[in-house]
Amino acid sequence: MHWQDGREVDLLHYIFARPDIKQLRGNPKRVLAAIDEYHEQFNKLINIGAIKGAFIADILAERKPSVMIELGGYVGYSAILFGNIIKKNKGKQYISIEKNPEMAAVATQLVNLAGLCDVVRVVVGSSDEVLKELICETKEIAQVELIFMDHWQELYLPDLWLLEELNVLIPGSSLLIADNVIMPGAPKYLQWVQSTPSEKKQLVHESDVGSLAPNPKLVYQTVVSEFDTTFGRVCIVSNPVTTSRMC
Ligand SMILES: C[S@@+](CC[C@H](N)C(=O)[O-])C[C@H]1O[C@@H](n2cnc3c(N)ncnc32)[C@H](O)[C@@H]1O
Numbered sequence: 001m002h003w004q005d006g007r008e009v010d011l012l013h014y015i016f017a018r019p020d021i022k023q024l025r026g027n028p029k030r031v032l033a034a035i036d037e038y039h040e041q042f043n044k045l046i047n048i049g050a051i052k053g054a055f056i057a058d059i060l061a062e063r064k065p066s067v068m069i070e071l072g073g074y075v076g077y078s079a080i081l082f083g084n085i086i087k088k089n090k091g092k093q094y095i096s097i098e099k100n101p102e103m104a105a106v107a108t109q110l111v112n113l114a115g116l117c118d119v120v121r122v123v124v125g126s127s128d129e130v131l132k133e134l135i136c137e138t139k140e141i142a143q144v145e146l147i148f149m150d151h152w153q154e155l156y157l158p159d160l161w162l163l164e165e166l167n168v169l170i171p172g173s174s175l176l177i178a179d180n181v182i183m184p185g186a187p188k189y190l191q192w193v194q195s196t197p198s199e200k201k202q203l204v205h206e207s208d209v210g211s212l213a214p215n216p217k218l219v220y221q222t223v224v225s226e227f228d229t230t231f232g233r234v235c236i237v238s239n240p241v242t243t244s245r246m247c
Contacts, residue, residue, distance in 0.1 A: 007043040008075050008106045014038050015110070026115030028084040035077050035110070047077030048150065048179065051227050056148070056177060057085055059237070063175065065145040066091040069134075071127040071159060072151030073098035076107030076120075082148070083111070083120035094120045097130045099151070127151055127159050135166045143170045149178040153186035160189065164215040169240045171218070176238045181224065193220040193238045 015024070015034050024030045039045045048056070060068070060082060068086055073079055073096035083094035094116075098104040104124040111120045123130050134141045144163060149156050156178055163169050169176075181190050188207075192214075195203060200216035220238040 003046045011038050012106050012109055028080050028114040031114040032080055047074055051229050053081050060085045064089045067093050068146045070096045070148045073107045073122055074103050076110040079111055079120045080114045083116045087119040096122045097127050099126045128162055135168055144168045144174045146175045153184055156186045156189035157192055161212040161214040164218055165213040171240055174240050193222045
């Protein structure tokens with residue numbers, strides 16, 4: 001499987017050269033279908049895809065978050081799919097954080113084409129840096145409603161520890177959705193969101209947490225959902241609940 005080898009810019013050329021380009025303007029569903037067609041007919045892409053996308057869309061329909069944050073925007077597929085739902089639910093914003101400026105440029109073009117630039121904001125930068133900016137500097141995010149982790153799996157745990165340290169995960173309210181936790185796999189993230197406070201204290205003791213300050217008292221109700229996709233990937237849904245009263 002290859003990505004970021006020119007195919008994402010090629011996708012942009014493919015979409016804007018389509019004879020039905022006018023019908024795509026302002027139509028998120030058609031833009032998503034065009035990305036799916038490129039994926040099927042030309043080069044495979046690493047976006048969320050229809051099956052897991054529908055699963056997360058159901059969660060959004062039920063919870064109706066006003067603000068959703070995504071780590072790893074890629075070509076904007078999930079931003080268009082979920083941003084459109086946020087817009088329909090009269091939510092405020094979908095913030096898509098993407099480290100690779102080329103991917104962010106592709107995503108921005110496709111989000112604009114889909115007519116979602118009033119709701120979806122693509123921010124270029126590394127997830128940890130942008131999260132710190134949104135939470136500590138601009139103070140746009142006081143609490144996380146829903147965060148979708150879909151960047152590189154080894155970053156899931158340090159980014160979760162950062163959110164714990166910044167105290168923006170609200171028990172019984174915040175929801176974390178992380179993709180691909182079994183395959184390719186995020187074993188350390190999975191272990192953390194499934195551990196008890198005392199197990200977590202031990203994990204912190206044994207791990208290199210760097211300058212981060214994880215909160216072992218915050219435990220998660222974790223649901224792992226498996227999907228039969230081409231890549232056999234899975235999703236995990238974790239709902240944070242504190243046990244601090246019991247400690
Ligand atoms: C699997 S793709 C995201 C797919 C996208 N969510 C979708 O479903 O359409 C992963 C993306 O994460 C980006 N990425 C990797 N490390 C990152 C980081 N530290 N911060 C933000 N984005 C990152 C990569 O450049 C890549 O575009």
